[in-house]
Amino acid sequence: MNWLTEPFRHEFMQRALFGCALIGFTNGVLSAFIVLRRLALMADAMAHSLLPGVAVALILFGLAPGNLFFGALVAALLVGLGVQVISGSSRIKEDTSLGLLFACSFSLGLVLLSLSPSQVNVTHYLFGNILGLSDGDLWIIYLISFIVLPLLVAFQRPLLMLMFEPSIAASQGVLVKPLNYMLIGLLVLSMISSLQAVGVVLALGMLIAPAATIYLCSDSFAAMFWGGGIIGMLGSCAGLFVSYWLNLPSGACIVLVLGVIFFAAYLFSPKYGILSKFLRRRHLHEESLARWEERNSIDRAVRSQSKEN
Amino acid sequence: MTTHHLEIKDLTVAYHRVPAVHHVSVDLRCGHCVALLGPNGAGKTTFFKALVGLVPKETGTIIFGGHGKVGADTDIAYLPQRSVIDWDFPITVRGMVEMGRYMRIGNWGRFGKADAQAVDLALRTMDLADLAERQISALSGGQQQRAFLARSLAQEAHVFLLDEPFTGLDKTAQDLLGQAIRKLAAAGNLVIAAHHDLKSVPELFDQVIFLNGELIAFGDTHEVFSEENIARAYRTHIFSGAHAHDAALAGSK
Numbered sequence: 001m002n003w004l005t006e007p008f009r010h011e012f013m014q015r016a017l018f019g020c021a022l023i024g025f026t027n028g029v030l031s032a033f034i035v036l037r038r039l040a041l042m043a044d045a046m047a048h049s050l051l052p053g054v055a056v057a058l059i060l061f062g063l064a065p066g067n068l069f070f071g072a073l074v075a076a077l078l079v080g081l082g083v084q085v086i087s088g089s090s091r092i093k094e095d096t097s098l099g100l101l102f103a104c105s106f107s108l109g110l111v112l113l114s115l116s117p118s119q120v121n122v123t124h125y126l127f128g129n130i131l132g133l134s135d136g137d138l139w140i141i142y143l144i145s146f147i148v149l150p151l152l153v154a155f156q157r158p159l160l161m162l163m164f165e166p167s168i169a170a171s172q173g174v175l176v177k178p179l180n181y182m183l184i185g186l187l188v189l190s191m192i193s194s195l196q197a198v199g200v201v202l203a204l205g206m207l208i209a210p211a212a213t214i215y216l217c218s219d220s221f222a223a224m225f226w227g228g229g230i231i232g233m234l235g236s237c238a239g240l241f242v243s244y245w246l247n248l249p250s251g252a253c254i255v256l257v258l259g260v261i262f263f264a265a266y267l268f269s270p271k272y273g274i275l276s277k278f279l280r281r282r283h284l285h286e287e288s289l290a291r292w293e294e295r296n297s298i299d300r301a302v303r304s305q306s307k308e309n
Numbered sequence: 310m311t312t313h314h315l316e317i318k319d320l321t322v323a324y325h326r327v328p329a330v331h332h333v334s335v336d337l338r339c340g341h342c343v344a345l346l347g348p349n350g351a352g353k354t355t356f357f358k359a360l361v362g363l364v365p366k367e368t369g370t371i372i373f374g375g376h377g378k379v380g381a382d383t384d385i386a387y388l389p390q391r392s393v394i395d396w397d398f399p400i401t402v403r404g405m406v407e408m409g410r411y412m413r414i415g416n417w418g419r420f421g422k423a424d425a426q427a428v429d430l431a432l433r434t435m436d437l438a439d440l441a442e443r444q445i446s447a448l449s450g451g452q453q454q455r456a457f458l459a460r461s462l463a464q465e466a467h468v469f470l471l472d473e474p475f476t477g478l479d480k481t482a483q484d485l486l487g488q489a490i491r492k493l494a495a496a497g498n499l500v501i502a503a504h505h506d507l508k509s510v511p512e513l514f515d516q517v518i519f520l521n522g523e524l525i526a527f528g529d530t531h532e533v534f535s536e537e538n539i540a541r542a543y544r545t546h547i548f549s550g551a552h553a554h555d556a557a558l559a560g561s562k
Binding site: 036154155157158160161163164165167168170171172173174215218219220221223224 | 401
């Protein structure tokens with residue numbers, strides 16, 4: 001068991017594991033909403049647009065978790081607002097303006113970071129640096145989890161109705177617009193929390209893979225909600241271990257492990273996996289073949305009987 | 310049991326100042342199956358949406374059971390066209406019907422025994438008890454429509470607004486759904502369905518509303534469902550852009 005406990009002798013690994021578990025769980029629970037509300041593209045754009053906020057905060061106020069947090073938050077809000085303004089005031093549709101703004105703000109972020117006097121490592125923000133979690137980072141992760149999770153649990157019913165069909169939900173008195181804004185807000189918050197773990201480029205993996213996995217295995221929303229959290233948590237922690245043992249980048253390992261779990265479900269899920277679908281079809285095919293042969297043999301028997309007569 | 314009325318007075322709904330539904334007044338009594346007829350763009354969906362507060366009213370009042378209605382209300386259930394639903398949504402038939410109770414118990418109320426009973430009853434009334442644990446895409450079109458009705462029954466709605474419930478159903482499914490809505494009406498509910506297939510109107514509905522921007526005719530099917538009214542309702546849409554364009558052209562000549 002030495003190989004399992006050995007990593008925990010380092011304090012940075014203890015912190016990292018704690019952070020991974022919490023971030024993985026929060027993002028995993030939220031992923032049910034991202035998948036069902038079809039916010040994947042939106043989430044990706046939002047994640048990339050955090051970068052200039054981080055860069056500006058870094059240049060103006062220095063490297064402190066609180067500063068980066070607010071910088072990222074402001075950047076996400078500005079991009080979100082910009083998308084609404086551009087798509088609302090011109091003939092450009094929402095997905096186009098989203099793509100445009102996210103590419104621009106990501107580029108702006110890269111440029112700003114390269115101009116930054118403090119020589120920060122850009123890759124930390126692109127691909128995460130979970131091994132370098134500070135106390136402040138951990139506090140922000142706690143704080144975000146304690147905002148996101150209770151709100152999602154408390155508003156489970158109206159959120160479920162909203163995701164199922166917004167117009168029926170509205171006709172039943174669900175406040176669709178505020179609820180939508182809340183969901184986007186929570187999305188931004190939990191992305192900021194995963195910034196440290198996997199970075200802006202890979203954040204989407206943690207926000208989609210867990211629920212997408214359960215979506216292939218179950219027809220229950222509750223399973224997607226809690227199961228997504230559990231898969232997110234276990235997958236992230238497993239990814240961390242893999243990166244430690246094999247000495248590979250942590251963010252990429254986390255997302256890869258989540259991806260492997262997803263593909264396992266895609267192939268082997270008893271309900272919606274392609275292998276079981278294939279086997280089931282085969283099964284039906286064999287059944288009909290058997291019926292056909294049975295009928296043929298009866299026909300043959302009848303024919304041979306009539307010949308004998 | 311007293312018969313409730315759904316009284317709509319002077320209802321006007323406009324999008325960007327262009328009226329889609331224009332000064333409609335109609336007094337509907339519970340216990341009827343009403344067909345809402347009119348060409349595409351006649352304002353049928355808008356009419357429904359205004360009744361449940363999904364689009365703002367320009368003018369008009371809606372009164373049900375003696376009470377004025379503003380916005381969402383448990384009494385009135387709106388069921389959109391089947392095509393707008395994501396049928397792959399991870400939910401069973403029972404789960405979907407349970408959502409009908411959420412309006413009554415609120416965001417944090419306990420889902421109690423009475424709620425479970427209401428759901429069971431709704432499922433049985435719509436002949437879906439055997440299918441309750443299935444994922445919703447495993448139902449046929451007619452069964453999906455009945456699952457919607459069960460959801461509204463669990464909500465204890467009295468007015469059912471159905472947007473083209475019969476579209477895409479084969480004859481057997483249509484008959485079953487027809488039976489289901491007549492059952493609802495016989496139990497003292499009001500069913501209003503936007504409908505396209507004129508041939509099936511007499512066998513499915515006992516009352517008819519002809520709508521084309523404004524109210525063309527309303528009454529019992531055997532009186533109002535006439536060639537003349539059909540022709541009047543399905544003539545060029547009164548408020549359509551095409552019409553305005555023609556008028557402008559005529560004016561410029």
